[in-house]
Amino acid sequence: MNYESLYSDYSELIIKNNNIESDMFVKYNVKRGLRNTDGTGVLVGLTEVGDVHAYIMDENEKVPVEGRLRYRGIDIFDLVKGFQDEKRLGFEECVYLLLFGELPNKEELDKFSALLDSRRKLPRAFTEDMILKAPSRDIMNKLARAVLASYSYDSNPDDTSVENTLRQCIDLIARFPAMAAYGYQAKSHYHDGNSLFLHSPKEGASTAENILHMIRPDCSYTRSEVEILDLLLVLHAEHGGGNNSTFATRVVSSSGTDTYSAIAAAIGSLKGPKHGGANIKVMQMMENIKANVKNWSDEGEVSDYLIKILNKQANDGSGLIYGVGHAVYTLSDPRGIVLKKKAQELAKETGNEEEYNLFTLIEKLSPEVFARVKRSDKVVSANVDFYSGFVYKSLGIPHELYTPLFAISRIAGWSAHLLEEIINGGRIIRPAYKNVLGKVAYTPMKDR
Numbered sequence: 549m550n551y552e553s554l555y556s557d558y559s560e561l562i563i564k565n566n567n568i569e570s571d572m573f574v575k576y577n578v579k580r581g582l583r584n585t586d587g588t589g590v591l592v593g594l595t596e597v598g599d600v601h602a603y604i605m606d607e608n609e610k611v612p613v614e615g616r617l618r619y620r621g622i623d624i625f626d627l628v629k630g631f632q633d634e635k636r637l638g639f640e641e642c643v644y645l646l647l648f649g650e651l652p653n654k655e656e657l658d659k660f661s662a663l664l665d666s667r668r669k670l671p672r673a674f675t676e677d678m679i680l681k682a683p684s685r686d687i688m689n690k691l692a693r694a695v696l697a698s699y700s701y702d703s704n705p706d707d708t709s710v711e712n713t714l715r716q717c718i719d720l721i722a723r724f725p726a727m728a729a730y731g732y733q734a735k736s737h738y739h740d741g742n743s744l745f746l747h748s749p750k751e752g753a754s755t756a757e758n759i760l761h762m763i764r765p766d767c768s769y770t771r772s773e774v775e776i777l778d779l780l781l782v783l784h785a786e787h788g789g790g791n792n793s794t795f796a797t798r799v800v801s802s803s804g805t806d807t808y809s810a811i812a813a814a815i816g817s818l819k820g821p822k823h824g825g826a827n828i829k830v831m832q833m834m835e836n837i838k839a840n841v842k843n844w845s846d847e848g849e850v851s852d853y854l855i856k857i858l859n860k861q862a863n864d865g866s867g868l869i870y871g872v873g874h875a876v877y878t879l880s881d882p883r884g885i886v887l888k889k890k891a892q893e894l895a896k897e898t899g900n901e902e903e904y905n906l907f908t909l910i911e912k913l914s915p916e917v918f919a920r921v922k923r924s925d926k927v928v929s930a931n932v933d934f935y936s937g938f939v940y941k942s943l944g945i946p947h948e949l950y951t952p953l954f955a956i957s958r959i960a961g962w963s964a965h966l967l968e969e970i971i972n973g974g975r976i977i978r979p980a981y982k983n984v985l986g987k988v989a990y991t992p993m994k995d996r
């Protein structure tokens with residue numbers, strides 16, 4: 549018996565018996581994707597952590613505006629300018645702000661950074677037992693498993709009090725760099741045949757410094773590289789309560805489960821190619837475009853290829869131009885603007901201007917091609933994932949770590965929302981699904 553062929557037969561059965569006509573969703577006024585008909589999100593919660601602003605309502609009409617992002621009320625541009633003007637790194641300050649709701653003074657920041665520093669090392673034998681064994685080709689998968697495994701190393705894992713949850717979150721924020729770096733080393737060694745090296749976290753170093761220290765064979769990095777990576781970490785740290793991974797954190801934690809379960813769910817969500825996983829997909833798509841478009845500056849040729857992508861005839865057949873479009877942003881994603889500027893600087897420094905110009909051309913052409921092919925008046929622009937891979941690549945960071953770097957940063961936002969959910973949520977999140985099948989009589993075996 550060839551059991552393998554059963555999967556194909558069963559799949560057909562599943563598709564046949566799970567097909568809900570799209571007019572049913574209209575009939576029962578189902579907000580698909582928890583979205584209203586104008587594309588705005590269904591209001592499901594209140595938060596003080598982050599705010600994403602992308603349109604204004606004028607006489608019930610959605611009017612697109614330039615995107616704004618605020619962490620605890622502070623505009624992301626002001627936050628970035630603040631630490632850059634003072635020639636400081638920003639990520640630890642940003643984590644403090646998100647977790648505790650206010651900016652730290654120097655003494656508070658130093659104390660908090662020292663706390664993170666004291667928690668960076670993974671528990672004894674964790675790396676050998678939980679990371680090197682069963683290495684994964686996908687580092688997000690490894691990271692999720694490392695988070696779930698942390699439960700076994702915690703003497704008080706199920707206590708969901710604010711203090712205990714904060715302790716767990718601080719440990720995860722501090723340890724994500726080592727979990728991701730070692731997960732990558734395991735993949736590189738066991739799957740790709742490269743030499744294995746494991747650098748311990750560097751005492752007194754920031755999150756960004758630690759990442760570069762642990763992923764590079766010789767632990768070397770320059771101040772400018774650290775500043776760029778630190779900036780990326782700040783930009784990815786938070787995005788309101790409704791983004792898929794943060795909402796997953798809130799949904800899962802509302803059942804009263806433990807921190808590790810909620811954060812592992814968030815990692816699984818972020819990995820998806822429509823969410824944080826788009827940063828790798830962008831770079832793969834760019835490789836595909838570079839291989840198939842002869843003249844990278846020919847607008848007609850590039851447009852034609854983008855049309856093929858949208859029509860599912862090119863790239864991975866998904867029909868998506870990765871790094872473009874957003875559930876909330878319209879005219880622009882503020883993070884994309886900062887990253888584009890950084891990408892331009894790096895392209896100049898590294899002599900990679902031809903590729904950068906292709907990125908900018910795709911950014912420019914995508915909205916008009918999208919409008920034409922999808923016959924849509926939705927305003928789309930480059931999102932945070934569009935230029936981030938270009939910047940990571942310029943820093944020599946392996947592509948397997950692009951989405952894990954997003955997680956190393958976003959754990960800050962997830963933690964802040966987890967704590968907010970614990971303090972204010974109280975009710976299990978439990979929406980409704982209408983059953984549209986009705987009653988079916990049981991048929992005895994002999995009559996089937």
Ligand SMILES: CC(=O)SCCNC(=O)CCNC(=O)[C@H](O)C(C)(C)COP(=O)(O)OP(=O)(O)OC[C@H]1O[C@@H](n2cnc3c(N)ncnc32)[C@H](O)[C@@H]1OP(=O)(O)O
Nearest residue numbers: 822823824826867868869870871872873874875926931933
């Ligand atoms: C950190 C982040 O998560 S940022 C987002 C990263 N994701 C990507 O870059 C992937 C590409 N982009 C997308 O898939 C989408 O724009 C998303 C997932 C980000 C947002 O999706 P939605 O909010 O559902 O978009 P929206 O409802 O406005 O979509 C309308 C239509 O446009 C399509 N669409 C939206 N963006 C794109 C795109 N980049 N390429 C092709 N089609 C797109 C949708 O699939 C949908 O098509 P359909 O009506 O045929 O089903």
Ligand SMILES: O=C([O-])CC(=O)C(=O)O
Nearest residue numbers: 786787790791792875932
């Ligand atoms: O808000 C969203 O839907 C996705 C996003 O950009 C993020 O989480 O950073």
